[in-house]
Amino acid sequence: DSGVTQTPKHLITATGQRVTLRCSPRSGDLSVYWYQQSLDQGLQFLIQYYNGEERAKGNILERFSAQQFPDLHSELNLSSLELGDSALYFCASSVTGTVNQPQHFGDGTRLSIL
Amino acid sequence: AQKVTQAQTEISVVEKEDVTLDCVYETRDTTYYLFWYKQPPSGELVFLIRRNSFDEQNEISGRYSWNFQKSTSSFNFTITASQVVDSAVYFCALSGSPGNTPLVFGKGTRLSVIA
Numbered sequence: 001d002s003g004v005t006q007t008p009k010h011l012i013t014a015t016g017q018r019v020t021l022r023c024s025p026r027s028g029d030l031s032v033y034w035y036q037q038s039l040d041q042g043l044q045f046l047i048q049y050y051n052g053e054e055r056a057k058g059n060i061l062e063r064f065s066a067q068q069f070p071d072l073h074s075e076l077n078l079s080s081l082e083l084g085d086s087a088l089y090f091c092a093s094s095v096t097g098t099v100n101q102p103q104h105f106g107d108g109t110r111l112s113i114l
Numbered sequence: 115a116q117k118v119t120q121a122q123t124e125i126s127v128v129e130k131e132d133v134t135l136d137c138v139y140e141t142r143d144t145t146y147y148l149f150w151y152k153q154p155p156s157g158e159l160v161f162l163i164r165r166n167s168f169d170e171q172n173e174i175s176g177r178y179s180w181n182f183q184k185s186t187s188s189f190n191f192t193i194t195a196s197q198v199v200d201s202a203v204y205f206c207a208l209s210g211s212p213g214n215t216p217l218v219f220g221k222g223t224r225l226s227v228i229a
Contacts, residue, residue: 002158033216043205045216058216090159100147100166100209103217105159 025093
């Protein structure tokens with residue numbers, strides 16, 4: 001158990017809909033990362049937050065947004081969903097905002113778009 | 115740009131065989147970090163090891179060992195006396211200088227250990 005909690009584990013929805021994925025980092029970790037894992041693209045970094053502030057941005061679509069709240073949990077919002085958004089979405093956390101620290105991953109949220 | 119290549123897409127071995135998973139990386143940073151993660155069939159990503167670019171010592175942890183060679187930009191992972199529970203997808207990852215550089219992952223190697 002990594003200590004990172006992601007909910008829900010599975011999400012099935014339709015095209016055009018909006019969903020919110022939630023992540024609680026390990027106790028004491030200030031930084032949260034979001035990744036998307038798909039068969040064709042592999043593991044792709046989406047966005048990073050550190051203590052409530054956006055720290056780095058990767059290949060995140062404009063239809064996607066995220067935030068980190070004062071209690072350090074984070075939410076990833078996906079809107080106007082398309083079939084291609086079907087993927088496993090991981091949240092990871094680390095103590096500091098620097099990536100020399102190992103990132104500990106949650107179990108992921110599997111998103112299926114019908 | 116940073117890049118990680120895991121040329122072996124799938125490997126299948128018989129239990130108790132040794133197996134080496136290859137990882138080759140590209141980076142222009144002088145300081146960087148290399149990681150290995152394991153993704154078992156249940157889907158979670160499990161951190162295995164971190165190595166910084168200044169430490170070329172090999173590391174051994176039980177049946178796992180890692181060989182870091184800067185000269186060939188490789189960070190290979192060997193499992194000795196493989197077991198069925200080692201069956202998983204293994205990812206090599208790279209990050210640049212301490213800062214905001216995110217992890218760049220390889221495509222992963224799927225290891226199947228057959229009893």
